[in-house]
Structures are given as C-alpha cells and as structure tokens.
Amino acid sequence: MSGQQALHGRHEHLAELHRALDTVQREQGRSVLIEGEPGIGKSALLAVVVDQAVERGWTVLSAQGVRGRSGVGFSALHQLLRPVLDRARGLPNRQRQALETVFGTFDGVAPEPLILQIAVLSLVEEAAASQPVLLAVEDLHWLDRSSAEVVQFLAPRLGGTRALLLATARIVENEHPREVFDSRIALGPLSAEDSLALVSEHRPESTPAQRERIVRESVGNPLALTEFSASQVPSLSARPALHMPMTQRLEQAFYSDVLALSERTRSALVIAATGEDADAHELVAALRGAGLSPKDLTAAEHAGLGRLENGFRFRHPLVSSAVYDAADSETRRAAHSTLAAVVRDRGRAAQHLAAATIGWDDDVAARLAELARSADERGARTESSAAWEAAAALTEAPGARAERLAAAAEAARQAGVVDRSLDLVRRARPDASDEATILHLETTEWMLSQTVVIPDARSADSLVDVAITMTDPGSRVELLVFAAVRWYILQGSATVADRIAEELARAEGQNEALREIGLVLVQPATRLDVDRVLESFSGPLRPVDGILLNCLAFAAEEAGDLDGAERVWTAAENAYHAAGRTGDEATALCGRASVRLLRGDITGGMTDAALALHLSDQMGLGVVGAMAAAVLARARALRGEHELHLQALSDAVLRGGPRQFARVEATLAWAKGIAAANDGDDALAVTELEKTAVNAPIALWAGADLAEPAMRSGRTQAVTAWIDSAQPQADRTSSDHLRMLLLRSQALLTDGPGAQELFERAVARGEAAEAAVELARTRLHFGEWLRRRRKILPAREQLRASLPVFRAQGLDPLERRATMELRAAGASGASGATAEGNNAAAVLTAQELQICGLAATGMTNKAIADQVYLSHRTVGAHLHRAFAKLGISRRTQLVKVLGS
Numbered sequence: 001m002s003g004q005q006a007l008h009g010r011h012e013h014l015a016e017l018h019r020a021l022d023t024v025q026r027e028q029g030r031s032v033l034i035e036g037e038p039g040i041g042k043s044a045l046l047a048v049v050v051d052q053a054v055e056r057g058w059t060v061l062s063a064q065g066v067r068g069r070s071g072v073g074f075s076a077l078h079q080l081l082r083p084v085l086d087r088a089r090g091l092p093n094r095q096r097q098a099l100e101t102v103f104g105t106f107d108g109v110a111p112e113p114l115i116l117q118i119a120v121l122s123l124v125e126e127a128a129a130s131q132p133v134l135l136a137v138e139d140l141h142w143l144d145r146s147s148a149e150v151v152q153f154l155a156p157r158l159g160g161t162r163a164l165l166l167a168t169a170r171i172v173e174n175e176h177p178r179e180v181f182d183s184r185i186a187l188g189p190l191s192a193e194d195s196l197a198l199v200s201e202h203r204p205e206s207t208p209a210q211r212e213r214i215v216r217e218s219v220g221n222p223l224a225l226t227e228f229s230a231s232q233v234p235s236l237s238a239r240p241a242l243h244m245p246m247t248q249r250l251e252q253a254f255y256s257d258v259l260a261l262s263e264r265t266r267s268a269l270v271i272a273a274t275g276e277d278a279d280a281h282e283l284v285a286a287l288r289g290a291g292l293s294p295k296d297l298t299a300a301e302h303a304g305l306g307r308l309e310n311g312f313r314f315r316h317p318l319v320s321s322a323v324y325d326a327a328d329s330e331t332r333r334a335a336h337s338t339l340a341a342v343v344r345d346r347g348r349a350a351q352h353l354a355a356a357t358i359g360w361d362d363d364v365a366a367r368l369a370e371l372a373r374s375a376d377e378r379g380a381r382t383e384s385s386a387a388w389e390a391a392a393a394l395t396e397a398p399g400a401r402a403e404r405l406a407a408a409a410e411a412a413r414q415a416g417v418v419d420r421s422l423d424l425v426r427r428a429r430p431d432a433s434d435e436a437t438i439l440h441l442e443t444t445e446w447m448l449s450q451t452v453v454i455p456d457a458r459s460a461d462s463l464v465d466v467a468i469t470m471t472d473p474g475s476r477v478e479l480l481v482f483a484a485v486r487w488y489i490l491q492g493s494a495t496v497a498d499r500i501a502e503e504l505a506r507a508e509g510q511n512e513a514l515r516e517i518g519l520v521l522v523q524p525a526t527r528l529d530v531d532r533v534l535e536s537f538s539g540p541l542r543p544v545d546g547i548l549l550n551c552l553a554f555a556a557e558e559a560g561d562l563d564g565a566e567r568v569w570t571a572a573e574n575a576y577h578a579a580g581r582t583g584d585e586a587t588a589l590c591g592r593a594s595v596r597l598l599r600g601d602i603t604g605g606m607t608d609a610a611l612a613l614h615l616s617d618q619m620g621l622g623v624v625g626a627m628a629a630a631v632l633a634r635a636r637a638l639r640g641e642h643e644l645h646l647q648a649l650s651d652a653v654l655r656g657g658p659r660q661f662a663r664v665e666a667t668l669a670w671a672k673g674i675a676a677a678n679d680g681d682d683a684l685a686v687t688e689l690e691k692t693a694v695n696a697p698i699a700l701w702a703g704a705d706l707a708e709p710a711m712r713s714g715r716t717q718a719v720t721a722w723i724d725s726a727q728p729q730a731d732r733t734s735s736d737h738l739r740m741l742l743l744r745s746q747a748l749l750t751d752g753p754g755a756q757e758l759f760e761r762a763v764a765r766g767e768a769a770e771a772a773v774e775l776a777r778t779r780l781h782f783g784e785w786l787r788r789r790r791k792i793l794p795a796r797e798q799l800r801a802s803l804p805v806f807r808a809q810g811l812d813p814l815e816r817r818a819t820m821e822l823r824a825a826g827a828s829g830a831s832g833a834t835a836e837g838n839n840a841a842a843v844l845t846a847q848e849l850q851i852c853g854l855a856a857t858g859m860t861n862k863a864i865a866d867q868v869y870l871s872h873r874t875v876g877a878h879l880h881r882a883f884a885k886l887g888i889s890r891r892t893q894l895v896k897v898l899g900s
Contacts, residue, residue: 010041013185017049020164020183021056025132029158031165033140033178036187038247038318039223042168045185046136049166053134059084059127060134065142066277067317072347073380074102076147080135081120084127088119091126092862092872094580095119102146102378110379112582113146113416114618114869117153122871124154128162129873137167139317145382153618155180160877189220198222203229217249223316227253251322254305258323261299268296269305270327272312273320274335275352278343280310285342290334333358347371350387360396368394369404376411385411389424398431406432406440410543413444416620418452439475442466443544446482450489450547450587452622453656460487461496464503473510477518478544480504484518485551488558491662491695497522513537517548520555524732530556530564534571541575546584549575553591558697560733563770566595582869583624586615590628594667597635598701599737600773602809603841603849606635610846611868613651618869626656626664632846633671637678640813645675666695670702673709678813682709686718700726704741704774707748708781719745736769744778747785755785763798776805780818787825795825810841840886840898848882849898851875856894 013034020032034042053060063080085103088096098116100106111119127133137143137151154165171186178184190198195215199206202225206214218224227250258266271286272278278286284294297308306314314320324332333356340352350367357364372387388408395401405428412421425445432438442463449457458466460483467479484500486492500522504515513536520528533552537545549572556565569592576585589612596605609631616625633648649668656664673688686709692699703722710719723742730738740762747758759782766775783798799822806815840849847868854864861879865872883889886897 010045010187013045013187014048016183016185017045017166018052020166021049021052024162024164025056027160027162029128029161029163030182031155031158031167031180033155033181033184034166034168034187035171035178035184037221038170039221039250039316040187040189041222042187043138044222045187046138046166046168050134050136053132053164056132058132058134060136061127062136062138063143063147065137065139067142067321072277072345072351073144073146073375073378073383076137076143077120077150078103080137080147081123084123087126088123091119091122092866094866095122095871098379098580099123102380104378109580110377110381112580113149113379113381114582114615115580116379117150117618118865118869118871120150121154121157122865122873124158124163125161125871125873132162133164135163135165137165140167140169142317144380145386146380149382152180156182158182161873190222190225191220195220195225198225199229202226221250223318224250224253247318250318251325254316254319255322255326257303257305258300258326261303262296264292264296265299266323267331268292269300269312269323270331271335271338272297272306273314273323274332275339275343276311276314276320277348278311278339280308282339282342282344283311286335286338289338289341347374347387351390354390354394357394359394361394362396365391365394365404372407372411381411381415382417385409385415385417385420385424399433399437402428402431402433403437403440406437406444410440410444413448418448418620421448422454435470435472435475438466439470439478442479442482446486447544447547449486450623452620453661458486459496460484460490460492460500464496464499468503473507477504477507477511477514480507481514481518481548481551484521485547488521488551488554489661489663514548517551517555520558521551524558524729528555528559528561528564530559530561530568534568537571537575541579541581546572546576546581546587550584550587550591553588553595554697557595560729560735560738562595562599562735562737566592566599569595577867582615583619583621586612586619586621586624586628589615590624590631593628593631597631597638598771600771600775600805600809602635602638602773602811603846606632606846607850607853609635611850614847615869616655622655623661623664626652626660627667629655630664630667630671634667634674637671637674638813639810640678642675642678645671662695663698666692666698666702669694670698670705673702673705677705677709682713683715685709686713686715690718700729700738701741704745707745711748716749719749736765737771737774740765740769740771740774740778744781748781759785772805773809773811776802777814780814780821783818783825784821787821792825796822796827799825800827808841812842843885844882848878848885851878852882852886852894853898855879855891856898 017032020030024030034045036042050060050062061080061083063076065076085099088099094115095118097106097108098111098119101108101111102116124133124135135154140148140151143151151165151167158165192215195218196211199211199214214225214228218228258269267290268287271290272283275283275286287293287296294308297312301307304315305319306312336352336356340349340356343349343352350371353364354368368387368391372384372391375381375384375387385408388404388411392401392404392408395404405424409421409424409428412424421444425441428441432441442458445454445457448454463479463483463486467476467483470476470479480500480503487496487500501519504518507515513533516528516533530552537549549568553565553568553572556568569588573585573588573592576588589608593605593608593612596608609628612628613625613632616628629648629652633645633652636645636648649671652664652668669688669691673685676685676688686706689702689706692702703726706719706722710716723745726738726742730742743758743762743765747755747762750758759778762778763775763782766778769775779798779802783795783802786795786798799818803815803818803822806818840852844852850868851864854867861872861875864875868875888894888897
C-alpha cells in the first residue's frame with residue numbers, strides 16, 4: 001500500500017499536522033500522538049510529515065519501536081538522538097554525563113531518570129536552536145520502556161522550542177499515558193465512499209459487487225482494503241470471519257501468502273520474525289546455523305512480504321507477528337536458540353536464550369542476572385527489574401529465587417513503578433529465608449512507604465516483629481530504626497514507641513549513631529549530638545541513608561535544635577545532589593523548607609518547597625509533593641497571598657491521596673489557621689490550629705499562633721492547653737525560640753502590668769534565638785500593647801524594628817499591620833520598594849527567586865540548570881522574565897535588588 005493510497009479520507013488530519021509544522025516554526029513546540037489499530041494509516045501520516053519537514057530543511061530525528069526489542073534499555077533513545085549527540089558537549093556537566101553514561105561512552109554512576117530526561121530536553125533545545133526539529137517516533141508501544149519514559153517526559157515540555165514530537169501507537173496495545181501529549185489524532189475507519197474509492201484505485205477491474213464485499217470485510221481499514229483487494233476473487237470466500245478482530249484477520253490474510261511459500265522459506269521467515277532486531281550479519285549467521293541461507297528469503301521478497309537489507313525488514317509489523325504466532329512453540333524456541341548463539345549483544349542474546357528455555361535453568365538465570373546488573377549500571381532500571389524477574393522465573397532454589405525477586409522489586413522502586421515493586425515484594429516474601437533478602441524486601445517496602453501512601457504497608461509494630469527475628473545485630477538495629485521512623489511520621493501509640501525504645505536499648509553498642517536517631521524519635525528526652533551523628537554519614541551513601549539522614553533532621557527538630565536540623569537538611573541536600581539522588585534531594589529540600597519557615601526565612605523556605613514540589617511531580621513522589629505544597633500553603637498564608645494559598649492547599653490534597661500523612665495534615669491545618677486569622681475568622685483559626693494536634697512536632701510550633709484568635713474568640717483554654725504541653729519541651733530542649741513563643745503567648749493572655757515584663761523577656765529570648773520573623777512578630781505585639789497604653793516612644797521602637805523583617809520576607813499582612821500601628825503612634829514606615837523599584841520577594845515566583853539568587857552569586861545558566869533541574873535555556877527564559885519584573889537589565893544588578 002503506497003503512502004498516498006493510505007491517505008484517502010485523511011485530509012483533515014494532514015491539515016492539522018501541517019498547521020503543527022507551521023506553529024513549531026514560530027517557536028511554539030508541541031507534541032502529537034497518532035493512535036489507531038494496525039493498518040489504519042498511522043505510518044503513512046507520519047511519513048508525509050517527515051517528507052514535509054525535510055522539504056522545509058528541518059532536522060529529522062527518528063526512532064522505531066520493534067516487537068521483541070523492548071527489553072534492551074535506551075536502544076530507541078540512542079537511535080533517536082544519534083544524529084545530534086555531538087551537541088551534548090554544550091550541555092551542563094551533569095546532563096552531559098547522564099547521556100554519556102546511558103549510551104556507554106562514559107563510565108559514571110547510573111543517572112536518576114529525571115537528570116537524563118532533562119538532558120534529553122536540553123539536547124533537543126540545542127538542536128532546535130539552529131533549525132526546527134521533528135522527533136518522529138513510530139510504534140511507541142514497542143519502544144523499550146526506558147526510552148518510552150523519556151519520550152513521555154518530552155511530550156508536554158516542548159513549548160517555547162522549535163521542536164515537534166510526532167509519535168504513533170496502537171490504541172489497544174499501548175500502555176503510555178496519552179494525556180501527556182499536547183494533542184491526539186485518533187484514526188478511525190475510512191468512510192464507505194473513501195473505502196470504495198481506494199478499492200477502485202487499487203483494483204479497477206473488479207465488479208461493483210466485488211468492491212462492496214471487499215469494503216464490507218475491510219471495515220474501513222486502509223491496509224485491509226488494499227490487501228483484500230489484491231486477492232483473487234475466488235479466494236474472497238476464504239477470508240476470515242467478520243467477527244474476528246481486524247488484527248487477527250489481517251494476520252491471517254498475510255499468512256495465507258506465507259503458506260504459498262516453500263518450507264525452507266517459511267522456516268527462514270520464522271527466524272527473521274524471531275530476530276526482527278537482528279542486523280544482516282546476525283541474521284545470516286542464524287540462518288546458516290539452522291541449515292538455511294539468505295537465498296531462502298528471496299521468494300518472500302518476491303511475494304512482497306519484506307526486503308533483505310540490514311536484516312530482514314517486514315513490510316508491516318503484522319506480517320512478522322503472523323509468521324511468529326503461526327509457528328509452534330518448539331519452532332519458536334529453536335529460532336530463539338539459534339539467534340542466542342549468534343547475536344553479539346550479550347543482553348539480547350540472554351533474552352533469546354531465556355525465550356528458548358523451558359523450566360528451571362540456573363545457567364540461563366545467571367546470564368539474565370548479568371543483563372539485569374548491566375541495565376542497572378546504565379540507569380535502565382525498568383529493564384533491569386524485568387531481567388531480574390525473568391532470572392527468578394528460571395531459578396530453582398526458592399531462596400535464590402526470592403533474592404532475585406527482591407532485586408527486581410528494588411529496581412522497580414528506583415524506576416518509580418510502585419505497584420509492580422510492591423507486587424514483587426509480596427511474591428518474594430514467602431520464599432525469603434536468609435536475613436539479607438528479608439532486610440532487602442523490608443527496606444524496599446519501607447522506602448516506598450516514605451514517598452507514597454501504601455495502605456497495607458508494615459506498621460511500626462510489625463517491623464519490630466521482623467526485627468527481633470534477626471540474628472545479625474546491624475540488621476536488627478536498622479529495622480528497629482525503620483520502625484521508629486514509621487512510628488514518628490504516623491504518630492503511633494505510646495505503647496509501640498515504648499516497645500521500639502526497649503528493643504533499641506537492648507542493642508546498645510551496635511551502630512550507636514543509628515540507635516541514637518531511633519531513640520530520639522520515639523523518646524524525645526534522649527540527648528542528640530547532631531554533629532557527631534552526622535559524621536557517621538560522611539562516607540558513600542547507601543540507599544537507606546537518604547531516609548536515615550532525613551530522620552536525623554527530624555530528630556534534631558524534635559530536640560528543639562532548629563539550627564542543627566537545618567544543617568542536617570543542608571548536608572543531606574548537598575550529598576544527594578552530588579550523588580544525583582533526586583528523590584532524596586526532593587525530600588531534603590522539603591524538610592529544609594519547613595525548618596526555614598520556622599526560623600523565619602520565608603523566601604528561602606518557599607524556594608526550597610517550590611523545587612521540592614517540582615522534583616516530586618517529575619518523579620511521582622506523592623507524599624513529598626503533598627508536604628512541599630503544604631509548606632507552600634503556610635508560606636502563602638503568612639504572605640497574605642490568598643489565591644496562591646488556596647492553590648497550594650489544593651495541590652497538597654491532590655498529591656497526598658485520600659489518607660494524608662499526619663505531618664502533612666497538621667501542616668495544612670496550620671496554613672488554614674493562619675489564613676483564617678488573616679481574614680478575621682478567629683473561631684475558624686482556632687479550630688484549624690487545634691487540628692495540628694495530629695502531629696505533635698507540628699503542633700508544638702503551630703500553637704504559638706493560637707493566642708490572638710483564641711483571645712478574640714473567647715477560647716483561651718486552647719492557648720493554656722498548648723502552653724501546658726509546650727512548657728516541658730522548652731525546659732527539656734532549652735530552646736530560646738520556643739521560650740520566646742511561650743512568653744509571648746503568656747503576655748497576650750495577661751491583662752495587666754505583668755504583660756510588659758513577659759513581653760520584654762520574650763524579646764530577650766528572641767534576640768538570643770535565630771528566629772527573625774517570630775522576634776519581629778513579638779515586637780509587633782509588644783509595640784501594639786505599648787501604644788494602647790500610651791507608651792508611644794518605646795512602641796515606635798518595637799514597631800520600627802519589626803517592619804524591615806516583614807518587608808524583607810514579603811509578609812504583607814504583618815507589614816500593613818505594623819505600618820498602621822506606626823501611623824497610629826505618630827510615625828510612618830519607610831518605603832517598601834527595593835533600590836530598583838520592586839520588592840523581589842513579592843514580584844517573583846519562588847523558582848524565579850531561586851534562579852536569580854544563584855545568578856547573583858555568579859553562577860552561569862548551565863551551572864544553575866544543573867542545580868535546579870531545568871535546561872539551561874529554560875533558566876535563561878526565567879531570568880529574562882525576572883529581569884522584566886524587577887525592572888533591571890543586567891545580572892550585576894541582582895545583588896542590589898535581592899539584598900544579597
């Protein structure tokens with residue numbers, strides 16, 4: 001079937017694709033997915049667009065999915081990018097190394113998927129900067145999974161470039177998320193009129209009755225129309241039944257042509273179909289290994305079934321599937337075995353060998369395990385997981401089989417395939433006998449449970465049950481700390497906390513740093529030496545160290561050491577960034593964002609939270625994304641940004657699922673309480689702030705916001721209850737920050753001269769603490785109290801000291817309040833504009849603020865791109881928009897504008 005024949009009735013779709021070419025030429029990149037059943041004309045449409053792009057002088061990058069090649073990671077991506085790989089030299093270092101690692105030209109650590117995906121986007125942007133680029137991907141459903149994930153990442157991110165991604169896929173067989181493409185073209189059957197026109201063109205000598213019959217049997221499928229038209233009239237009666245799916249009917253039609261060939265040619269075709277990804281040398285060797293030769297494919301070429309080029313290229317995928325499916329299982333296994341002996345790529349050879357194997361075979365399983373390790377080293381973790389699972393299926397010993405399933409589960413976790421990872425964990429558990437495998441399985445599920453909601457994940461109590469069965473002290477301590485973390489995050493019962501603490505106490509002398517983390521989480525009175533424990537993580541990071549470092553930061557928070565907590569989060573973020581562990585980095589950024597807000601660095605906290613949200617969205621980290629959005633919601637409420645606050649609340653709920661983590665739930669309640677107080681709804685503010693009790697560490701700090709709305713709504717018992725619960729914590733931790741908040745709340749509750757002493761003590765504590773915003777709020781309350789008592793001069797002093805802090809952090813509600821109080825005290829506030837005429841924190845998005853901050857330090861766009869996980873051209877676009885908002889034109893002006 002020629003391309004023009006296949007385009008009957010497709011003029012609307014052609015016009016749409018031509019418009020897409022025009023749009024992209026105007027730097028409005030986009031992606032289009034062409035879907036439809038086999039033979040419906042997807043390839044013909046794609047071919048026309050490719051021809052048009054070539055005529056316009058575009059760069060055309062193409063890749064084609066091949067049935068049976070999906071197990072070799074990044075093969076299609078390499079095919080797609082090969083013509084422009086020389087441009088990788090111009091990418092930021094980490095992005096360049098990511099590409100070189102997956103393509104085997106650089107011996108580096110396997111990159112996280114997000115780094116590679118951004119690298120590919122950057123490479124496409126580089127290529128499109130000189131001339132428009134068409135990315136033509138045929139049969140997306142057959143691409144190797146790792147390549148397909150990169151294509152899906154690109155699809156919604158080409159806006160602003162001169163690049164068009166055009167992919168084809170079968171509707172029935174594909175598993176790709178269609179919604180990531182900017183638009184979709186679903187090809188349906190041709191109309192009766194167009195079908196008759198196509199049959200008449202292809203078979204002009206046929207009678208009207210014959211044409212109507214062909215049209216009826218073809219159901220508007222262009223390939224079926226041309227194939228059935230090519231049949232002789234007497235054979236029409238032998239056509240497959242109409243009720244059969246079109247794919248099967250076409251396969252049978254193709255196979256009827258195969259049946260007319262000699263037995264040797266049919267045998268050669270089976271080998272060609274089995275090794276459709278084989279090159280010419282491999283195919284010739286396989287044919288000779290089976291006692292055949294390339295000449296045995298000549299008759300197939302004459303019959304129009306394909307052509308012998310660099311391998312045998314079937315004229316349609318349904319021809320090869322018809323040949324392969326029609327062969328009996330023994331014939332297929334023999335073909336796989338023959339190919340396994342001659343295919344040069346060890347990975348593909350192992351897959352052919354596995355397909356030729358029946359029952360257990362430890363030697364073949366070992367070959368697949370080698371393939372799994374190789375795929376993992378290049379970052380193709382989806383393929384690594386599949387190879388481990390295939391190896392397990394051929395492994396006889398139950399314990400060894402469980403070990404390989406555990407490896408498959410961990411690879412699937414790292415690939416972000418949560419459901420599959422959990423399924424593999426559950427399949428492996430019954431056969432897991434050695435402690436190393438048990439620990440591996442529990443670690444994988446535990447790490448999954450830190451980033452996504454797993455309703456049936458092991459509870460803290462059941463993790464203790466597993467831990468006490470371990471004979472290895474190190475494994476026992478590790479699982480007990482996992483239990484402590486789970487208890488802390490979910491705020492479990494005191495009984496379980498006591499049980500964990502008791503078991504950790506018995507393990508004295510084993511991994512003391514790890515024990516200390518666990519004990520502080522379940523027994524807050526335990527003393528924590530942050531720096532000493534942090535030193536134990538100075539070597540190469542293990543996978544679990546990410547979460548354990550996070551827990552050290554939580555433990556520091558629990559101990560009231562916010563400075564120590566920020567140091568831990570910063571050290572963790574630096575280590576994860578250097579190691580390319582983007583998922584862990586997202587968690588560390590989110591944790592640091594929360595601490596920075598507590599310490600009064602609102603803009604810094606928002607910047608961290610925005611990047612954490614960006615990374616979590618790219619990687620599907622629901623819990624991290626929910627927490628980052630919750631932190632943003634609190635920051636937006638503090639800044640009085642009502643609509644953005646509501647959007648962040650919605651983002652958190654959307655990402656957190658039906659059952660929010662207690663920490664997320666408490667942070668959201670805190671944000672809502674602040675917003676309600678801003679709106680003057682004091683009763684609602686108190687109600688929301690009381691809900692923070694679901695997470696004690698959050699409630700400890702959120703309670704400081706209760707005093708004012710509780711006083712105004714007559715619910716002072718809520719404040720006294722918080723004071724009673726927080727006072728022991730302040731005494732235990734000696735936290736000046738927390739003591740300031742307690743003294744301030746007591747002062748607000750005090751009706752009389754004693755309030756002044758409490759305020760003065762609160763200010764003194766605040767000056768000793770590193771909590772600029774809370775100190776400024778304390779001064780604001782104190783200044784208001786002084787003004788109401790006609791103590792004007794000291795009132796002005798307190799209010800003037802608070803105003804610059806509110807202004808610097810963009811806290812508009814508090815800034816307006818302090819300004820009004822100053823005016824009431826007979827003074828006025830200073831102008832809120834920066835030296836360049838704008839308040840940077842107020843006019844820039846969190847991401848723009850971060851990029852501008854990095855640019856102000858002298859970092860190049862490429863260095864910034866590596867830091868914030870964007871392409872360097874996207875960084876440039878952000879800076880361009882930020883400069884316009886700030887009213888500046890040079891990078892050198894950033895230091896002054898940002899107050900750096």
